[in-house]
Amino acid sequence: MMLNKALEYTAVYLLLGGNLGNREENLEQAISLIGANMGKLEAISSVYETAAWGKNDQPSFLNQAVAVKTNLTAVQVLENALNIEQTLGRVRKEKWGARLIDIDLIFFGNEVIDIENLLQVPHPQMQFRKFVMAPLAEIAPQMIHPVLGKTVLDIYENITDELTVRKL
Structure with a gap:
């Protein structure tokens, strides 16, 4: 008799953002589609408003972090994110x-x-961007960055990014 191998689930953390259209509705629709296409929604941060980063002659962004338990591969998560x-x-x-x-x-x-020209995880710039770290610290403060060896909260509390990030 063969036993079915249990599916392995991975905790995935995503950052959502947008600064055009109905920003709140876009975040809500994205979260709904993530839940429908990627796995079980485990946590959703508050919404944060941030001035544009990198190219600041544009409207401010709303950002939100989401935790999902998924049985997809990282590349499948990326493909789903791009499709959404x-x-x-x-x-x-x-x-x-x-x-x-x-x-x-x-x-x-x-x-x-x-994976060259496709995917880098953890996100290579996350530790420099307050708009990423603030919502992430809300839902995963004790998550340990596998490269830096520090918790999300520790990274957030020591970030030098001076961009204003405001919890709505």
């Missing part, structure tokens, strides 16, 4: 440009992934 962005009307015109929705894969469990 497209479904919600995202058009990629310029780096750091205005957008309806953006979904970034921040952590995939405690894995370190580097």
